[in-house]
Amino acid sequence: MHARDVPRAAVYLLANAVAGLLTLLVSALLFAAGGVLAVVVVGLPLLAGLALIGLPVAAAERRLQRLVDGRPLPHRHRVPPEPGLASWLRTRYTEPGTWRELGFAGLLMTVLWPVDLLAVVLGVSVPPAVLATPVLFGTIGDAEQVNVLKAVPVTSWPQALLAGAVGLIAVVACAYGLVLLARLRAALARLVLTPRRDLDQAVVELTRSRVRLVDAFEAERTRIERDLHDGAQQRLVALSVMLGLARLDAPDGPLADQLSRAHDEAGRALVELRELIRGIHPPVLTDFGLDAAIADLADRCPVPLEVSFAVPQRFSAAVESAAYFVVAEALANLARHSGAGRGTIAGSYAARTLTVEVADDGRGGADLGGGTGRGTGLVGLADRVSVVGGRLSLSSPPGGPTRLIVEIPCRPCG
Incomplete structure (x- = not known):
């Protein structure tokens, strides 16, 4: 963890808390206005627009992702086939990404934003308040007391110094906690907003790559088999024939025996080579x-x-x-x-x-x-x-x- 990760995590969580609260307020306003005006048909577009509230929320989340992992999260929306509002609306209402983003907006404005806001408030305010206890105690004199977080009284210097040590530990713990929570939040957002087809495409591409590797492996086996069949095997056949002819021309004696053994060895090597070729890739296949x-x-x-x-x-x-x-x-x-x-x-x-x-x-x-x-x-x-x-x-x-x-x-x- 780098020092710059802590303020980035705090900004990310705070921005999401504000976005979640604004989304809740806007959704409540649209729902109320749409419900009241639905009797005169004017409210129906407002209610239908609630389904699109996830679009700006998801767009903001994608940009905020760079605070956590250094890069924004790309969207997977389809391009409308025709220009105009009607084509855009038809595309958005019929693609799964719109409803996935609506679900993320619902999760943000009901569950996530209070957690984000509470984490930032506690993580930013509590450690400094505890860490400043010795300073506050020293400014009011030994006869008075300081209430740490308005709950724990401190009446002596040993208590004040202990509170300062606890505050120092709290600073480190809260810094790591904010970064960890921000990363978990970002991972949850990626999980909700990333289309499943990306994973499916990755599986398909992995399967295709395995097939390509097998095809390349089979092609290489065939090439090796052909090289051995047309190269080394033919040379061994020629060598065996030459040794056989030399054995017939040689007079009986040690030289003839040596040629005979060499001819037999060449024959055995030829048999082993043929078995090797058959094991690599049989020509008959x-x-x-x-x-x-x-x-x-x-x-x-x-x-x-x-x-x-x-x-x-x-x-x-x-x-x-x-x-x-x-x-x-x-x-x-x-x-x-x-x-x-x-x-x-x-x-x-x-x-x-x-x-x-x-x-x-x-x-x-x-x-x-x-x-x-x-x-x-x-x-x-x-x-x-x-x-x-x-x-x-x-x-x-x-x-x-x-x-x-x-x-x-x-x-x-x-």
Whole structure:
């Protein structure tokens, strides 16, 4: 807290107290005049004008906000579509901001302004009065007494000095109290006057940014996969061929054995690179779609699987990638931890929703949070599915069976 914050807080609270009192007086006057003149129709516009009393009150509050946080609070009123009073009134009466500001005006003139005024009066007057006790006591002599705040008598110097110390503490406490109250009042005003759509827009923008990040991540994965596939993998293939030819041309002996081992190592490196490429972003998914990619996963799974995946449509890269990697992780867990003898993969697209289910007859006990200690590998995949608007659910009671279902609302591409 800076020293300049205290007078700013006092001015803010005092200005709001005056604004609240004036709003109460003007509202009462308009209501009384409108009620009396309503019988001759003249009072009806006055009563209707009461709904707009929040506009100047909110405008003043927005300007006063700079005393607390250094900047005014911007308004969110719509611009009338046409010039003229009628268009302006129609716009104001039909927008939510007008009624929000009316509610703030009602809160200010009934509850807030007395609190603001009382806080300023007490915070500004009480500490100096208590702090000045030793001075007042010294000016009237030791034989007399001083009544602190007209309530507490002080008849000796020790009492006067104690009152002065209490006054010093009160100065600091009231200064902090005024600043804190002003900040709370400003926060309440922002909460009432700020349209909820600002928060909704922030949530929408956050969701869109998550989607953009996922799309950028998928594009980068695809680029890395292509670079490895067209670069390092091709070089390894060429190296393996050259080593194989060199082995055929070399006479039997230590050199031939070395070439043979080098050829085998190059083959193993090529296999590992292909697995790495498939884990980053499988080419079959990009080239042939989710149906073929799931079939490829099932063929490489050591546990027998029954596949009924009839989804010939193509979807966005983010949707296909999310579904593919959930299935890949589910099959990895099935092979490593489930102890299952058989499993099933089912996929369908209906009602604009892609549904993928992986089930097995294993021991169960799987957990999306990895609570079993074995680790399911599904942590984070649920977040990836949620980014594309989907939902991942898991049922795996102890003893089995285990069923993992992914549902992603989407539309086919092309």
